[in-house]
Amino acid sequence: MRAEIMVSATDSLQAPWTLSARWVFPVSTPPIADGLLTIAGERIVSVEPRGRRSADLDLGEVAILPGLVNAHTHLDLSGLRGRCPPSSNFTGWLRQVIAHRRGMTVEQIEADVCAGLAESLRHGTTLLGDISAGGCSWDVLMDAPIRSVVFYELIGLTQERGAAALEAALDWLMVDPTTRTCRPGLSPHAPYSVRRDLFRGAALLASRMRCPTAVHLAESLDELELLHHRRGSFVPFLKDLGVWDAQDLATSTDEVMQCCNWLTPKLFIHGNYLAPSASIPRNSTIVYCPRTHAAFGHSLHPFRHFLERRVRVALGTDSLASNPDLSILAEIRHLYRHDPNVPGDILLRMATLSGAEALGWANETGSLEAGKSADLVVVPLAPGGDREPHERFIDSNLSVQQVLYQGRWIQHLV
Secondary structure, three states, X not given: OOOOEEEOOOOOOOOOEEEEEEEEOOOOOOOEEEEEEEXXXXXXXXXXEOOOOOOOEEOOOEEEEEOEEEEEEOHHHHHHOOOOOOOOOHHHHHHHHHHHHHOOOHHHHHHHHHHHHHHHHHOOEEEEEEEEEOOOOHHHHOOOOOEEEEEEEEOEOOHHHHHHXXXXXXXXXXXXXXXXXXXXXXXXXXXXXXXXXXXXXXXHHHHHHOOOEEEEEXXXXXXXXXXXXXXXXXHHHHHHHOOXXXXXXXXXXXXXXXXXXXXXXXXXXXXXXXXXXXXXXXXXXXXXXXXXXXXXXXXXXOHHHHHXXXXXXXXXXXXXOOOOOOOHHHHHHHHHHHOOOOOHHHHHHHOOHHHHHHHOOOOOOXXXXXXXXXXXXXXXXXXXXXXXXOHHHHOOOOOOOEEEEXXXXXXXXX
């Protein structure tokens, strides 16, 4: 089963063509009023004010944004929408997710990955980082009209399971090498599911294979209670799973981050309870999932402190097990409505270029610049021509209208 995509008959033309809009948001430079993009084949040729030139396609009162980047999701959990609502009982929620995964067939998992992919495209995502159990999303994503990093998920608290997980990840990396649009990564899952030496082994393997790593970190207070004191709700949870091994758990979030402190890019997912002063290793990104954070009722997220410290912060949706949809635009809007003091240009960067940098794709996508891939989304503008330009698409409920990927208009078929 594959997500079906339809492109217009003129998309294959290589001759330069232009499109204009009321506002163009390159992200790497300030917004352009009455902007004009020139595209040839898959690439952007120029981004500039319209001036006296007329466009081949004038989109009117809309915003043109770079293709959106979802730096963290789990496409294989797309079948869980509304079935296990987040609550303050984090380990209880995890039990439901695990039970769901254990009951799925290979065919059902592939169908869920395809459904999540189609929803991502509909919401304007042109690059995503997918945490994938067994690398199950690779075959779908390598053929999809989207860029991606598929993070092979490693889980192992006991010595035997840790060694088996690392061996399986190596086998997967050798079978599924990088393609033009799909790259592999490794995800040692979380401090409550991965032993110390598996964190180190995954970091060494990622360094050897030159691929990024992603770790769920400081996601809940229960996790910190486990690491610091070896107590709390995770103890019976892990004992029930038959994997309790207190000796080889990390003792702090700092220790986990240092285990991952190698040359390859590192994504620390959630970071809900990281200290604002936490020592973040170089070449790292905090991936914040705002609506999932809110759904679990967590304390105020420290992302503002990280931004002030020039730590990269990108956005993710997490999965449909904790979010109503896979829309990064909705994540921006949620943040704006709950903290309007964060500037619109910062929010947009978190949803585009910062995610592309985190996933290792910034040379290709994440901003509208000459030489980059022609990946963009079109969003209608809310009324109010005198408002700050970012507010006209952020402070709105209007949906993504069109998506251009590698110079082609794409539409998904339901």
